[in-house]
Amino acid sequence: MSKLRVAVLGAKGRIGSEAVRAVEAAEDLELVAALGRGDKLETLVEAGAQVVVELTTPDAVMDNLDFCLRHGIHGVVGTTGWTDERLAQLRTWLDAAPGAGVLIAPNFSIGAVLTMRFAQQAARFFESAEIIELHHPNKADAPSGTAARTAQLIAEARAEAGCPPQPDATRTALDGARGADVDGVPVHSVRLRGLLAHQEVLLGGVGETLTIRHDSLHHSSFMPGILLGVRRVVDTPGLTVGLENFLDLG
Numbered sequence: 576m577s578k579l580r581v582a583v584l585g586a587k588g589r590i591g592s593e594a595v596r597a598v599e600a601a602e603d604l605e606l607v608a609a610l611g612r613g614d615k616l617e618t619l620v621e622a623g624a625q626v627v628v629e630l631t632t633p634d635a636v637m638d639n640l641d642f643c644l645r646h647g648i649h650g651v652v653g654t655t656g657w658t659d660e661r662l663a664q665l666r667t668w669l670d671a672a673p674g675a676g677v678l679i680a681p682n683f684s685i686g687a688v689l690t691m692r693f694a695q696q697a698a699r700f701f702e703s704a705e706i707i708e709l710h711h712p713n714k715a716d717a718p719s720g721t722a723a724r725t726a727q728l729i730a731e732a733r734a735e736a737g738c739p740p741q742p743d744a745t746r747t748a749l750d751g752a753r754g755a756d757v758d759g760v761p762v763h764s765v766r767l768r769g770l771l772a773h774q775e776v777l778l779g780g781v782g783e784t785l786t787i788r789h790d791s792l793h794h795s796s797f798m799p800g801i802l803l804g805v806r807r808v809v810d811t812p813g814l815t816v817g818l819e820n821f822l823d824l825g
């Protein structure tokens with residue numbers, strides 16, 4: 576059986592360099608290009624890449640995906656910074672590229688995906704929900720893509736169940752003291768040397784709290800998810816948001 580031809584964009588970065596090693600080590604995949612900032616995207620076409628793993632920056636990701644889809648190359652995207660406008664733009668490019676697929680995964684680690692699912696399931700049973708995300712201090716964006724997605728899922732679950740707004744008597748607060756408001760869910764971002772990627776979802780009800788915590792301790796935690804995304808995206812045309820769609824979680 577022929578190997579799937581894979582390229583990595585952001586190949587010298589923290590997660591990109593780990594992805595290069597993971598693709599090289601996978602028997603069913605062939606690494607055909609490993610590009611960094613300033614490298615020509617035409618190399619992807621010359622190398623015959625079928626799937627691009629996009630691990631760059633929010634500033635670069637849209638141009639990279641535009642190029643890939645114009646050349647019929649599938650995308651597995653870990654880069655953060657997604658907004659409704661960006662997703663709408665991506666859908667128009669996908670409409671013009673029949674057969675091409677893009678997976679956007681706010682988090683490739685299985686534990687983080689399960690954290691999001693558990694939080695979504697629990698959200699309607701508690702009056703209060705807040706998120707603390709904790710990352711290394713070199714991270715460019717806040718809140719993390721994972722925390723933003725978790726907050727959206729919690730808010731959707733609460734709205735579907737008809738939950739009222741969260742109790743909060745705060746009348747005066749220093750700017751930022753109550754975190755960022757993501758669809759009504761406060762999200763607090765910590766940046767601390769020594770950390771990689773961590774998240775706590777705090778849920779509170781009368782007389783009890785539930786804390787769901789996940790820790791990524793090494794970039795290797797993201798690799799099984801990236802490889803799964805590469806293998807599945809080639810048979811999944813259109814836009815898929817979230818690795819959970821490839822995990823048969825029920």
Ligand SMILES: NC(=O)c1ccc[n+]([C@@H]2O[C@H](COP(=O)([O-])OP(=O)(O)OC[C@H]3O[C@@H](n4cnc5c(N)ncnc54)[C@H](O)[C@@H]3O)[C@@H](O)[C@H]2O)c1
Pocket residue numbers: 584585586587588589590591610611612613614630631632633635652653654655656680681682683684797
């Ligand atoms: N989804 C996930 O599971 C997951 C996990 C870790 C990181 N991330 C995200 O991945 C992105 C990268 O994170 P990082 O910690 O590796 O950052 P990083 O700064 O270490 O790496 C980014 C790399 O991309 C390169 N780059 C910038 N513009 C480029 C371009 N136009 N073409 C090719 N390469 C380009 C940079 O030179 C750098 O080497 C961030 O958005 C981060 O939030 C996602």
Ligand SMILES: O=C(O)C1=N[C@H](C(=O)O)CCC1
Pocket residue numbers: 655681682683710714715718719720721722771772
């Ligand atoms: O290290 C990062 O940067 C990470 N970014 C993703 C996010 O913003 O959620 C996933 C975790 C690691």
